[in-house]
Amino acid sequence: KINSERLWNTLHETCEWGAEHRYGENPTDTGMARLTLNDDDARVRRWFAAEVQKLGCSLSVDQMGNMFARQSGQLNSAAPMIAMGSHLDTQPRGGRYDGILGVMAALEILRTMKESGFQTNYDVGVVNWTNEEGARFPKSMCSSGVWAGAIPIQKAWELRDIHDPSVTLRSELERHGYLGDIACSSDPATGYPLGAHFELHIEQGPILPENNRSIGVVRGAQGYRWLTMTVHGKDAHTGTTPFSARQDPLLASSRMIAASHDIAKRHDALASTGIIRVPLNASTNTVSSQVTFTLDIRHPQDSVVHAVQDECLKAFEGIASQDGKGVSFDWTLDTDSPAVKFDDNCVASIQAAADQLVGRKKSMLLTSGAGHDTVYTSKHCPSAMIFVPCRDGVSHHPTEYCSPQDCALGTQALLEAVVHYDQF
Amino acid sequence: KINSERLWNTLHETCEWGAEHRYGENPTDTGMARLTLNDDDARVRRWFAAEVQKLGCSLSVDQMGNMFARQSGQLNSAAPMIAMGSHLDTQPRGGRYDGILGVMAALEILRTMKESGFQTNYDVGVVNWTNEEGARFPKSMCSSGVWAGAIPIQKAWELRDIHDPSVTLRSELERHGYLGDIACSSDPATGYPLGAHFELHIEQGPILPENNRSIGVVRGAQGYRWLTMTVHGKDAHTGTTPFSARQDPLLASSRMIAASHDIAKRHDALASTGIIRVPLNASTNTVSSQVTFTLDIRHPQDSVVHAVQDECLKAFEGIASQDGKGVSFDWTLDTDSPAVKFDDNCVASIQAAADQLVGRKKSMLLTSGAGHDTVYTSKHCPSAMIFVPCRDGVSHHPTEYCSPQDCALGTQALLEAVVHYDQF
Ligand SMILES: NC(=O)NCCC(=O)O
Ligand SMILES: NC(=O)NCCC(=O)O
Numbered sequence: 001k002i003n004s005e006r007l008w009n010t011l012h013e014t015c016e017w018g019a020e021h022r023y024g025e026n027p028t029d030t031g032m033a034r035l036t037l038n039d040d041d042a043r044v045r046r047w048f049a050a051e052v053q054k055l056g057c058s059l060s061v062d063q064m065g066n067m068f069a070r071q072s073g074q075l076n077s078a079a080p081m082i083a084m085g086s087h088l089d090t091q092p093r094g095g096r097y098d099g100i101l102g103v104m105a106a107l108e109i110l111r112t113m114k115e116s117g118f119q120t121n122y123d124v125g126v127v128n129w130t131n132e133e134g135a136r137f138p139k140s141m142c143s144s145g146v147w148a149g150a151i152p153i154q155k156a157w158e159l160r161d162i163h164d165p166s167v168t169l170r171s172e173l174e175r176h177g178y179l180g181d182i183a184c185s186s187d188p189a190t191g192y193p194l195g196a197h198f199e200l201h202i203e204q205g206p207i208l209p210e211n212n213r214s215i216g217v218v219r220g221a222q223g224y225r226w227l228t229m230t231v232h233g234k235d236a237h238t239g240t241t242p243f244s245a246r247q248d249p250l251l252a253s254s255r256m257i258a259a260s261h262d263i264a265k266r267h268d269a270l271a272s273t274g275i276i277r278v279p280l281n282a283s284t285n286t287v288s289s290q291v292t293f294t295l296d297i298r299h300p301q302d303s304v305v306h307a308v309q310d311e312c313l314k315a316f317e318g319i320a321s322q323d324g325k326g327v328s329f330d331w332t333l334d335t336d337s338p339a340v341k342f343d344d345n346c347v348a349s350i351q352a353a354a355d356q357l358v359g360r361k362k363s364m365l366l367t368s369g370a371g372h373d374t375v376y377t378s379k380h381c382p383s384a385m386i387f388v389p390c391r392d393g394v395s396h397h398p399t400e401y402c403s404p405q406d407c408a409l410g411t412q413a414l415l416e417a418v419v420h421y422d423q424f
Numbered sequence: 425k426i427n428s429e430r431l432w433n434t435l436h437e438t439c440e441w442g443a444e445h446r447y448g449e450n451p452t453d454t455g456m457a458r459l460t461l462n463d464d465d466a467r468v469r470r471w472f473a474a475e476v477q478k479l480g481c482s483l484s485v486d487q488m489g490n491m492f493a494r495q496s497g498q499l500n501s502a503a504p505m506i507a508m509g510s511h512l513d514t515q516p517r518g519g520r521y522d523g524i525l526g527v528m529a530a531l532e533i534l535r536t537m538k539e540s541g542f543q544t545n546y547d548v549g550v551v552n553w554t555n556e557e558g559a560r561f562p563k564s565m566c567s568s569g570v571w572a573g574a575i576p577i578q579k580a581w582e583l584r585d586i587h588d589p590s591v592t593l594r595s596e597l598e599r600h601g602y603l604g605d606i607a608c609s610s611d612p613a614t615g616y617p618l619g620a621h622f623e624l625h626i627e628q629g630p631i632l633p634e635n636n637r638s639i640g641v642v643r644g645a646q647g648y649r650w651l652t653m654t655v656h657g658k659d660a661h662t663g664t665t666p667f668s669a670r671q672d673p674l675l676a677s678s679r680m681i682a683a684s685h686d687i688a689k690r691h692d693a694l695a696s697t698g699i700i701r702v703p704l705n706a707s708t709n710t711v712s713s714q715v716t717f718t719l720d721i722r723h724p725q726d727s728v729v730h731a732v733q734d735e736c737l738k739a740f741e742g743i744a745s746q747d748g749k750g751v752s753f754d755w756t757l758d759t760d761s762p763a764v765k766f767d768d769n770c771v772a773s774i775q776a777a778a779d780q781l782v783g784r785k786k787s788m789l790l791t792s793g794a795g796h797d798t799v800y801t802s803k804h805c806p807s808a809m810i811f812v813p814c815r816d817g818v819s820h821h822p823t824e825y826c827s828p829q830d831c832a833l834g835t836q837a838l839l840e841a842v843v844h845y846d847q848f
Binding site for chain 1: 516517627628629630631634646648650659660661662663664665666667669672674675677678679681682685688689694696697698699700701702705706707708709710711712718720722747758792793794795817818819820821
């Protein structure tokens with residue numbers, strides 16, 4: 001049984017490094033701004049390295065700074081370790097649980113095993129994946145993506161700090177001594193293969209709290225595609241230009257955003273626009289010349305994601321010629337993340353843990369709405385995830401919160417699942 | 425008969441001061457960036473002062489830097505002068521005709537009268553109104569507004585350069601020696617009253633070219649109200665938050681923009697959104713917490729402007745609760761410019777000039793879609809405007825263009841209208 005107080009204290013003590021955005025009076029009433037490879041991220045990495053070494057783990061660092069801590073199993077097998085992984089970096093206005101809980105839970109499990117003299121059959125360990133958030137160096141799930149062969153390392157190394165283009169991800173790895181010598185790869189010859197990957201994470205959505213469940217057994221992740229639309233019109237004076245003479249890209253974009261929502265809703269899918277931009281010199285009495293907006297389409301089935309995209313583009317064509325003299329548009333595909341089904345055996349181990357700890361009335365099968373490092377690991381080793389509820393489904397926000405009870409329960413479930421899988 | 429070559433050459437020679445944004449190979453293929461009271465605006469003002477003094481005009485400058493050049497009439501009456509006014513300042517990416525044509529035409533008329541020994545009955549003259557564009561110091565039709573008592577002079581003086589808040593309109597007036605000693609007012613005791621105000625201006629819209637007319641007899645200006653809407657929602661992850669749990673202000677804003685267009689269209693009015701802003705840290709996979717957008721509603725009748733606004737706000741309330749958990753919104757009124765009907769006699773003088781020069785098939789009655797200095801003067805003296813076509817209705821753009829023929833025709837019409845009114 002894990003030590004829930006130690007887990008809670010360790011999590012919040014290490015959140016001293018990067019605490020920001022105070023919102024209340026309790027010492028832990030702050031969010032986090034521990035951006036990938038800033039000085040606070042380097043500090044928590046050095047602390048993490050020291051802690052796992054104190055537990056007798058071997059520590060390996062690959063060329064993306066991914067940290068692999070490994071505890072030997074009693075069989076002394078050469079098989080790759082069963083990993084518990086997540087990330088220690090945060091959003092610029094992030095919280096104390098997203099990613100951090102998964103790594104701290106894994107550490108707590110290693111501490112519990114050592115304390116109680118328990119040894120798994122096979123090697124087990126912890127992974128701290130670099131730059132999951134993609135907030136400072138703009139590519140999310142960046143280093144699990146390189147590990148899985150989905151992102152070329154050169155591209156990842158060359159990512160620039162979004163506020164200071166003179167700094168690259170690679171230059172920051174070098175500055176902090178985290179450019180390791182192992183290849184960032186699952187290749188047994190040069191890299192660091194894993195036998196399985198389990199990740200505990202906050203749900204970041206409202207489904208568990210709304211259904212009054214405390215453990216989500218995550219059987220996969222939905223597919224998503226990110227498009228950037230650019231709509232071209234023509235500047236015109238809003239007072240002197242009749243509607244019939246206009247090419248108004250903002251009016252067209254507005255109709256497109258509304259249409260994409262309605263189309264997605266009909267398919268029980270999601271379509272969302274997070275960013276819309278008109279030129280900086282836009283003015284109240286000028287029809288803009290150009291508008292860009294993002295479109296994020298998601299569904300557990302790729303075929304539905306594609307159907308929604310196709311229907312949206314078709315609707316957009318109609319909208320483009322609907323008002324005045326019409327507008328034109330083009331688009332780019334920025335991210336294509338197909339749906340992923342997690343490994344049946346890993347899911348079964350998590351389900352077994354959940355059954356034992358809370359029963360079927362307090363757990364539920366879920367599909368992750370968001371991408372996670374586990375989406376990438378699942379392409380090269382059996383993988384699955386555990387979700388615990390976070391307050392109001394809020395994440396990527398300073399007030400993100402997961403109760404001590406839920407942190408402990410998720411950690412216990414992770415322990416049981418790993419032990420179950422090790423025995424399997 | 426005015427000298428069309430001299431008019432054209434003078435206009436383009438003085439556009440050397442502030443020429444910017446080259447788009448073609450001819451010497452005059454540039455736009456303008458002669459922002460209010462920058463060094464180029466000061467240069468053209470000194471040139472203008474010298475030219476009118478050469479013609480024997482008296483020159484007065486008021487406390488907003490408005491320049492009044494006055495030619496005595498043969499009756500030596502003490503009546504206030506008949507003014508031909510417009511502005512010499514431009515947008516930052518403006519053209520060579522908006523405002524400039526009106527002042528250069530007036531000057532050409534004084535030159536023609538002097539050359540041919542023609543004298544009006546009453547005094548006539550030219551006004552160069554300061555900061556019509558409101559592009560550098562953000563208040564459009566600024567100094568005709570002060571003159572008309574609609575804008576307090578203290579507020580106008582304190583306007584700050586939008587790029588350098590250490591500079592005020594007043595400090596720039598002082599720097600260039602254009603803080604005159606006459607009150608900026610139509611009060612005969614302290615200010616500079618006008619007997620009438622005629623303004624020649626490019627149409628800035630497509631109605632004249634589309635109807636193949638070369639003179640617009642402008643009988644008034646439509647009313648307009650500028651609103652800024654702020655829609656409040658809640659940040660949420662686009663992948664993990666079901667539609668039903670969202671408060672999405674960008675989706676709501678999109679529906680509002682589309683609705684406002686459709687409502688205005690039903691009323692034969694205009695409603696336009698030029699600016700929409702999401703927070704700078706918006707991201708593709710986050711529903712924004714807040715969106716602001718502008719709404720510019722126009723119609724020749726104030727009652728219709730108000731009806732459109734009321735219908736929009738009512739529709740917005742429905743939209744606010746339409747999706748997910750709903751959003752809230754509030755709004756501010758940034759500008760309220762009621763519709764204006766110009767003086768019947770001034771309009772009749774312009775119509776007489778148009779009849780004589782081009783006949784009824786080539787002229788038409790118009791309502792100005794945009795605000796102009798004449799909107800303010802009309803509150804204190806008989807006023808009206810002449811429009812000439814500009815290519816494709818494009819203005820506030822470097823490629824803004826009015827042909828030498830149309831510049832000359834508009835100037836001749838201004839001359840005839842002023843003489844007609846003087847005789848009346
Ligand atoms: N967990 C998370 O926010 N991942 C980023 C990619 C996504 O939007 O799903
Ligand atoms: N002429 C002009 O652009 N005036 C500014 C105010 C308006 O938008 O009508």
